[in-house]
Amino acid sequence: xxxxxxNPRYLITxxxxxxxxxxxxxxxxxxxxxxxxxxxLGLRQIYYSMNVEVTDKGDxxxxxxxxxKEKRNFPLILESPSPNxxxxxxCASSWTGGSGxxxxxxxxxxxxxx
Amino acid sequence: xxxxxxxxxxxxxQEGENATMNCSYKTSINNLQxxxxxxxxxxxxxxxxxxxxxxxxxxxxxxxxxxSKKSSSLLITASRAADTASYFCATVGGSNTGKLIFGxxxxxxxxx
Numbered sequence: 001x002x003x004x005x006x007n008p009r010y011l012i013t014x015x016x017x018x019x020x021x022x023x024x025x026x027x028x029x030x031x032x033x034x035x036x037x038x039x040x041l042g043l044r045q046i047y048y049s050m051n052v053e054v055t056d057k058g059d060x061x062x063x064x065x066x067x068x069k070e071k072r073n074f075p076l077i078l079e080s081p082s083p084n085x086x087x088x089x090x091c092a093s094s095w096t097g098g099s100g101x102x103x104x105x106x107x108x109x110x111x112x113x114x
Numbered sequence: 115x116x117x118x119x120x121x122x123x124x125x126x127x128q129e130g131e132n133a134t135m136n137c138s139y140k141t142s143i144n145n146l147q148x149x150x151x152x153x154x155x156x157x158x159x160x161x162x163x164x165x166x167x168x169x170x171x172x173x174x175x176x177x178x179x180x181x182s183k184k185s186s187s188l189l190i191t192a193s194r195a196a197d198t199a200s201y202f203c204a205t206v207g208g209s210n211t212g213k214l215i216f217g218x219x220x221x222x223x224x225x226x
Binding site: 004031032033042043045048050058059088090092094096102103104105106107108110 | 147149154155156157158159162202212213216218219
């Protein structure tokens with residue numbers, strides 16, 4: 001089954017404690033992205049990757065890091081989480097980064113930073 | 115940045131009725147996509163309509179696109195309780211970034 005898998009689904013952590021949210025896709029997609037979803041602000045892209053070892057900033061990259069060492073995995077790293085990073089996070093993948101392709105989303109990670 | 119507005123923000127109907135939601139966008143597009151999100155879960159792609167298409171059907175879904183007005187509508191016919199979800203339109207922002215720009219969404223409640 002084609003899918004994007006995120007872990008964990010729920011996470012409560014304390015300010016400053018480094019964490020990683022994993023994302024894996026089994027469709028051999030080149031493009032992967034991370035979004036955060038906040039009430040009133042909608043979905044905003046954090047980082048994206050066009051292929052292995054190629055990543056770039058999205059609209060709200062501050063406080064986040066990513067890596068793309070393998071095509072299937074695209075972890076999101078919060079080196080020093082802060083309360084304003086409390087949000088619902090989604091990983092997505094697609095065949096290309098241009099128009100004309102649908103994106104597949106993970107089930108989401110609800111992060112709370114206290 | 116948000117591409118546009120969706121209207122209405124919330125919609126409540128009875129099972130069996132039709133639901134129509136609208137989306138406006140700001141920039142020129144190659145295509146527009148619609149996604150569904152069940153409460154707190156991931157988005158699921160529903161349908162894509164290209165800029166040279168005016169209408170597209172998929173099962174109980176009908177999407178229209180008016181590029182002159184920069185607007186699209188999603189019609190769900192014969193709604194079911196399982197259609198209860200938030201619906202988002204999305205356009206591609208920036209070349210080769212994979213970035214989708216979403217509207218704020220319409221929350222649809224279908225009462226059994």
